[in-house]
Amino acid sequence: MAAVDLSTHPGHLARRLQQAHYLLWTTMVSEEITSPQYGVLNALMAEPGLDQRTVGERVGLDRSTVAEVVGRLGRRGLIEKVRDTEDGRRFSLRLTGEGAGVHRKLTVRTARMNHVFLAPLSEAEQAVFLDLLRRVSDAAEQLRSPVGVTGAGDGDAAHRPW
Amino acid sequence: MAAVDLSTHPGHLARRLQQAHYLLWTTMVSEEITSPQYGVLNALMAEPGLDQRTVGERVGLDRSTVAEVVGRLGRRGLIEKVRDTEDGRRFSLRLTGEGAGVHRKLTVRTARMNHVFLAPLSEAEQAVFLDLLRRVSDAAEQLRSPVGVTGAGDGDAAHRPW
DNA sequence: CGATATTCATCAGTGCACTGACTACTTCCG
DNA sequence: CGGAAGTAGTCAGTGCACTGATGAATATCG
Numbered sequence: 001m002a003a004v005d006l007s008t009h010p011g012h013l014a015r016r017l018q019q020a021h022y023l024l025w026t027t028m029v030s031e032e033i034t035s036p037q038y039g040v041l042n043a044l045m046a047e048p049g050l051d052q053r054t055v056g057e058r059v060g061l062d063r064s065t066v067a068e069v070v071g072r073l074g075r076r077g078l079i080e081k082v083r084d085t086e087d088g089r090r091f092s093l094r095l096t097g098e099g100a101g102v103h104r105k106l107t108v109r110t111a112r113m114n115h116v117f118l119a120p121l122s123e124a125e126q127a128v129f130l131d132l133l134r135r136v137s138d139a140a141e142q143l144r145s146p147v148g149v150t151g152a153g154d155g156d157a158a159h160r161p162w
Numbered sequence: 163m164a165a166v167d168l169s170t171h172p173g174h175l176a177r178r179l180q181q182a183h184y185l186l187w188t189t190m191v192s193e194e195i196t197s198p199q200y201g202v203l204n205a206l207m208a209e210p211g212l213d214q215r216t217v218g219e220r221v222g223l224d225r226s227t228v229a230e231v232v233g234r235l236g237r238r239g240l241i242e243k244v245r246d247t248e249d250g251r252r253f254s255l256r257l258t259g260e261g262a263g264v265h266r267k268l269t270v271r272t273a274r275m276n277h278v279f280l281a282p283l284s285e286a287e288q289a290v291f292l293d294l295l296r297r298v299s300d301a302a303e304q305l306r307s308p309v310g311v312t313g314a315g316d317g318d319a320a321h322r323p324w
Numbered sequence: 325c326g327a328t329a330t331t332c333a334t335c336a337g338t339g340c341a342c343t344g345a346c347t348a349c350t351t352c353c354g
Numbered sequence: 355c356g357g358a359a360g361t362a363g364t365c366a367g368t369g370c371a372c373t374g375a376t377g378a379a380t381a382t383c384g
Contacts, residue, residue, distance in 0.1 A: 003208035004269055006221070010279055011183040011197050013295040016222045018180050019341075020302030021173040026342085035173050036370065046165035053332060059168070060178045065371055067334065072369085089332040089379045107166055117172055120301035125294060132283060132291045133175040139282035140182030181371075188372085198340065215362060227341055229364065234339085251349045251362040 010136070021117060028113040029106055032076075036061060038110065040069055041103040044079060044095050051090040078102055172298070183279060190275040191268055194238075198223060200272065202231055203265040206241060206257050213252040240264055 006012040025035050033041075039059040044050060050058070056066040070093065073079045078099035084090035095103065118126045168174040187197050195203075201221040206212060212220070218228040232255065235241045240261035246252035257265065280288045 003204050003265075004272075006201060006204065007296060008292060009272070009276060010292065010295065011180075011187060011276070012201060012222070013292065013299060014176065014179040014183050015197070015340090016299040016303075017176040017295055018173075019222065020299050021176050022342080023306055024302055025173060034369070035177070039168060039174060042165050042168065051332075060174070060181065061370085062372065063333070064335085064373085068370075087332085087380070091333080103165075110166075110171070114171060114173070117298065117302065120297050121294060128290065129294045129298070130170060130172065130175065132287060132294070133172065133179055134169055135282050136279065136291070137175060137178040137182050140186055140279065141178075144185055177370090184372080196339070213362075223340085224342065225363070226343085226365085230340075246362095249350070249362085253363080 024113055024117055028116065029109045033102065033106060036065070037069055037073055038103070038106050040066070040073060041078065041095060041099055041106075044093055045100065045103050048094050049092045051084065051092060053090075055093060073099070186275055186279055190278065191271045195264060195268060198227070199231055199235055200265070200268050202228070202235060203240065203257060203261055203268075206255055207262065207265050210256050211254045213246065213254060215252075217255060235261070 021035070029035075029038075036059065039061075040055055043055050043058040047054075047058075052066045052070060053063060055061075055070070056063060059066075061069065070079065070081065074081060077096055079093055079095055081091040081093050084092045118129070121129055183197070191197075191200075198221065201223075202217055205217050205220040209216075209220075214228045214232060215225060217223075217232070218225060221228075223231065232241065232243065236243060239258055241255055241257055243253040243255050246254045280291070283291055
């Protein structure tokens, strides 16, 4: 039984891609604020007052991870959380003034980093790359929560293609 | 200052891609053996007797992470490590019989999983996708260890394009 | 109204990934 | 030979990511 060439495995390449990105991020964007943390700041910039679950939905983090990330951002004074008066289960999250400032600074640097990260590809290839990344990620996301088969069709909830 | 659309950020998509892969792996391949662990088994199948540093190079893991992963695989009896008699700093790593069996079983399942993972793309797109992933990851890897400028050229060690 | 379902958040446990500090062994060179 | 430099591996600390269990508040249904 022979070994396999990992460079033909999308999962292996996905991990390497993320590591490569991590490296670039810490050198070009920030050593204190991580990429997921920036994602949370960005989500709250777009929609102030979100609760943790929804932030997780926007950024692609599960409840536990959101709790940790939010905890760190709170400790650094970049966001504040207050109980939702409407629904006592929720926290309402908002950027502080400092948080908004950090978001702005990092947004500029992140743009520069993205430029470098994609530099090995031509303009056309970059567009294709992003499109393919999105499609594969989205498709796998569907398999997670099989999107209620609203209406007709056979009632079989999850068509697992394997 | 407006918020940004994360779906245009390759780093964000890289993270989501890896999460998607993780999900598929645990459901379709194994809940016990992770993808990086499989990578190590595969490297040792290809080249028995490797030391940890080299395994890390093959699989894309740093020394610390290799140590952890190797520790887990050793505890499960899938690999064995013995001091290299030539060089007392190194351990020589080998698959056990059980390790080889696990590798074989997972190799089959991994192929099936890769198929599902890439299913949203056409054959042609899949090839392009893997190529782009490889090129971006490799390029960023270079920035890490700037590959000794062997010979001529201006002596400037690392051309950081930012 | 009151028991049951959900839903938001937390916590414990496991695993990958990186850095920086440290030990032990080898190699290089004077 | 013997000290300096380099290399393999470990360890401590931080951070992301997932599962499964639990607690608190809300929503729903009989």
